[in-house]
Ligand SMILES: [Zn+2]
């Protein structure tokens with residue numbers, strides 16, 4: 001049997017997880033709850049049913065979005081991480097270290113689908129560095145995003161981020 005191992009985590013790296021085994025389903029959900037919880041047009045979710053799932057660093061904060069569903073997210077950086085219901089835990093596909101590893105095979109909540117999502121692939125397309133003249137900060141940008149693999153240690157990023165410079169006192 002092929003050994004399936006899928007690691008992932010939030011943008012800052014405070015919360016990390018591993019799925020061992022073959023997840024039962026990869027889907028996108030268009031429902032209004034998922035739109036809001038992800039701040040996105042739809043939510044990409046990997047059901048961990050049938051596989052072994054565990055947190056390997058930290059744990060998410062939780063918001064009960066209804067009487068049956070809990071949403072997990074990183075309390076440090078805000079990355080949406082889970083949809084948890086009586087039938088199991090699904091994790092955000094975009095939080096996987098390799099989001100391309102488990103392509104979706106079904107859509108849910110299509111009654112709430114934002115109509116234009118069917119046409120996103122036809123929009124004009126730019127590479128990040130195509131816009132360098134309009135966003136010169138990209139030339140020397142320093143990422144605070146956790147790398148797409150597990151690490152032995154983790155330190156929080158100072159809260160000031162990268163957009164404000166603090167005056168020397
Ligand atoms: Zn985080």
Ligand SMILES: [Zn+2]
Nearest residue numbers: 029031034109
């Ligand atoms: Zn949904």
